[in-house]
Amino acid sequence: MTTTVPVPDDWPVTEEQARAVQDALRARVVLDEAGPPPGTGHVTGVDVAYDDERDVVAAAAVVLDAASLDVVAEATALGRISFPYVPGLLAFREIPTVLAALDALPxxxxxxxxxxxxxxxxRRFGLAAHLGVLTGLPTIGVxxxxxxxxxADPDTPRGSSAPLLDGTEEVGRALRTRDGVKPVFVSVGHRITLDGACAHTLSLTPSHRLPETTRRADALCRRALREATGGGGDLSTASEAI
DNA sequence: GCGACAG
DNA sequence: ATCTTGTCGC
Incomplete structure (x- = not known):
């Protein structure tokens, strides 16, 4: 089932308002927890796909068993585009629909x-940190x-890493998830350490550069968008359906 | 001022 | 993100 979600009435409209929200919420990020141990319990991937022409957003949440990486549950949600893409303000474009998909999980x-x-x-408050603060869940960004x-380019073998730097400050890690392939860029979201975030990322990448969570969520939100728009029906009825 | 810039 | 053909490789 695909749920539908409106943009919140109090959602920021200007970039200035959005930055103020980030500055206000970032104090709530929790950084003193170890986080869940890799390979146990549930791990959930979230992703979003857009149709700017029709003003439609599709989000997906896919829950995997952390040990087997089998799909345990999945949910999707549809919404309207809640903010333009602005580097540094990505969360305001994705979060309302992602929250709805997470809420729809069983x-x-x-x-x-x-x-x-x-x-x-x-401002040290990207999408994963923002989503963590809003849900209270442990989160990471990949x-x-x-x-x-x-x-600096990490060594060739999978598992090698190098600090991701903002000047001299380590804000994340460039982590090689496949031998000789471009690394991914891991950072802490909420309630986990950077080492933990990297360990989870490696646990989720047995055979591809990107985590299985991301791959499953990406495929699912694209399918949800296709079925909501691309599939059949004209543009107006597709919009009315939301 | 200009360019770069998660998705 | 999205627009897009064929192609190389596991």
Whole structure:
């Protein structure tokens, strides 16, 4: 079942308002917890796909058994685009629909793995940190690009890593998940350590560069978007359906 | 001022 | 993110 969600009435409209929300919420990030042990319990991937023309967002949450990486549960949600894409403000574009997908799950999500950053962010409050504070769940961010940050190329073998730096501050880690393949960029979201976040990322990448959580969530939200728009029906009825 | 910039 | 063909490789 795909649930539908409106943009909250108090959602920020300007970039200035959005930055103020980040500055207010970032004090609530919890950084003194070890986080769940890798390979146990549930791990949930969340991702979002867009159709800017029709103003539709589809989000997916896919729960995996952390040990087997089998799919335990999944949910999707549809919404309207709640904010334009602005580097540093990605969370305001994704969070309402992602929260709806998480709420629609029939079981606890456990650790949530986001497609993007946590503390590796201009104001140390990226998508994963924001989602963690709003849900209270442990979260990590695994991004495909280094954003504005710098890093030295990790050694060739899978498991090698190098600090992801904002100047001299380590805000995350460039982590090699496959031999000789471009690393992913891991950062803490909420209620977990950076070492824990990297251990989970390696546990979720037995055969691909990106975590299985991200891969499953990406495939599911694209399918949900296709079925809501691309599938059949004209543009107006597709929008009315939301 | 200009360019870069998670998704 | 999204627009897009064929192609190399596990």
């Amino acid at each position: 079981c606890p999500p456990g650790l949530v793995v986001c497609d993007g950053y946590g503390l590796a962010h201009p 991004a495909k690009n280094p954003f504005t940050f710098t890093y």
